Amino acid sequence: MFGLNKIIPVDPNINFLGLRRNFLIFSILAILFSIGLLSIKGLNLGIDFKGGTLIEVSTKNTSIGELREILSSSYSDVSLQEFGNENIILIRLQNKSNQESIETVNSVKNLIQDKVVEFRRSEFVGPTISSELLFRGFQAVSFALIAILIYIWLRFEWQFGFGAVVALTHDVLFTLGLLSILNVEFSLATIAAILTIAGYSINDTVVIFDRVRENLRKYKKLELVDLFNLSVNNTLSRTIMTSLTTLLALVSLFIFGGEVIRPFALTMIIGVIIGTYSSVFIAVPTLLIFKFRPQDEDD
């Protein structure tokens, strides 16, 4: 039987927990930085959450500059952006009222009619809808976190639930911080990505916790730090394998999946990396706060 799996040692013995302080400091700094960024710079909200109008056109014999010139004489609040290639242009407009936007779409279409091959897409989200969507997005993320916490709590001891939620909150905040730095558009699809990251990160954490629980039963005398280290090492090749296959699929989606889905793929890629990191370096060390064995207290 062939197979390169032997490059990952069958029984690795890496002292992950020994490095926990360094990673803890790194993560705390990253989270503080993310919170700072989110409150100062904020997220690049798309029209789903900000409201407004978006028109995607494919053009002929023109440039983005020319279109910008045509439109900016009529609209002060217009922004244009090449989308994937130079012939596809995204036009964004902010409008105060619903009625105004409907008229805007028509007049924009008339203004650039002769430069356009196809109106590929037009979206308009009114102010009431965008605030509703934002609210529902928050609802979905918070309920998901709570539901996952409850599930972990039922399946494991509550301490594991605590560790999982610390890791999860870390992942969500860290990912949002990176989205803010990279100025990735935050849309409904991004909310979906965040929730999937939550699911993925928990998935990773649960696999390691499962092993921790098993080892707690198996090795009654082992020091907790060593036991946690052993558990992380036991599951290490799985952690790496699954992250890599997921990343392979996501990178393929990022490169070939088209312009519309790219922010989603990027968010997922960031999240999967952070989720994998946090399962090993945040979730497991958090368990050290708790004393799992009565005899530990006797020592």
Place this chain on the structure above:
Amino acid sequence: MKNYPIWKSFTVISLVLLGIIFAIPSIIYDENSENWFLKNKINLGLDLQGGSYLLLEVQLDVLYKEELDNFVDSVRLISRDQAVKIEKIDIQENEVVVFFANKEKIKDIRDSFFQMYRGVTLQINNNKLSIKLNDEYRKIIQDSAIKQSLEIVRKRIDESGTKEPLIQRSGKKRILLQLPGVKDPERIKDLLGKTAKLTFHIVDNDNTSALQNNLAPFGKIIVSDMYDENTKYLLDKRAVVGGENLVDAKGSFDQTEGHAVSFRFDTEGAQKFGKVTTNNIGKNLAVVLDGVVITAPRISSAITGGSGIITGNFNAQEASDLAVLLRAGALPAPLEIVEERSVGAGLGADSIAAGQIAAIIGMVLVCVFMILIYGTFGALANVSLIVNLFIIISLLGTIGATLTLPGIAGIVLTIGMAVDANVLIFERIKEESLKQTKVFLIVKNGFDRAMSTILDANITTLIAAVLLFAFGSGPIRGFSITLSLGVIASMFTALMLTNFLVYMYLSIANKKKLIL
């Protein structure tokens, strides 16, 4: 094949075959097929096949205000009958307060009013009568307005020739429209943007001072011309007859009049119309649509046949659209478009192509990687992965789910995540192989020990997906569906199909030693 029950092999093989067979309709994708089997294909979302999604909000405030106006008119009529003078009428956001000159008959007025509008809250305070739109009354107005609006919208969309539209109520006061294949929603938006309330009124040409002062006396209204805002007409407020009495309307063309809309009344309408035109020969009759006068021709003779034409400066499209609106009937209140998402067929096709490429390349990468790492076992996992994909497609087709662009992303993501269960199993087998030498025992323990971890890990992903479905809208739901189906299918393929394949392989290859 020892240790492997026949019923289990049979179940696995038949489920796999079902998964592959029911993926065929979606892979062939014959759009117009009537074949019962080929009809089990995936529905493409509007973002993939092209089309328009519109969310409309019924402007209930307009209706509440109209009802308050009705209150004022009725209270005026009643007090005139009772010979009580009204000093002042105060119209507030939610109520009308009427100040009477004296309070003698105020109770009678209240009772007569209540006869007409049961359910409103009436309060007497000295010489003051307040009429309030309470919550129940508003809810009645709201419900009937939404019901009527839905019906009218449906008629208008049907008349416009849109195929397979989806029209449904959404929340308290919204209507959701999905119009597959509609390239240019502008015409639809035009059709929905008009209330299309048509009424006929006698024009008052005698009272010229009212027009000059722009102040309509009781029972009259001032309405401007459709084509010239400065031309005003003084009309009887009471309509002679309205659009609700129309039975037919269609665009017509006449050498002298140009494009016009010809219409026909029902019996009641024809009678009313005949009577009014008989009694008012010489006067003008204004045709009012949504608060503006389209035309106001002179009545030269009695029209008793119950039909007529409306002329205006129409072109052919405008005349035929107006006919559509009149046939469908008036909306109880204006509709406002609060969300619109339209995708052209070009972008939809591009998205499908890009999604397919991403899925195929993602698949190839993952498969190559699995073989590199796990060798033959990796190849077995790849068979499971491919079957997994077929199962997702066939489930999407048979349950009639809608595939959206985020849905495609969900499938690609699933390709990466689905091997996880296999990886968990193989890693367990690897560990077991260090402790055991009996090949079948190693494999059995590997699968058994991985089982609970696989369940725990996948249920958390399912929780996230289900919540996404509950709170998400449209395309995002498509993502949560493919992700959930993918997760469920991957548990089946790993725990049953990979299991079956591994046993098969080990029996056929007759391995005495297992190194993974």
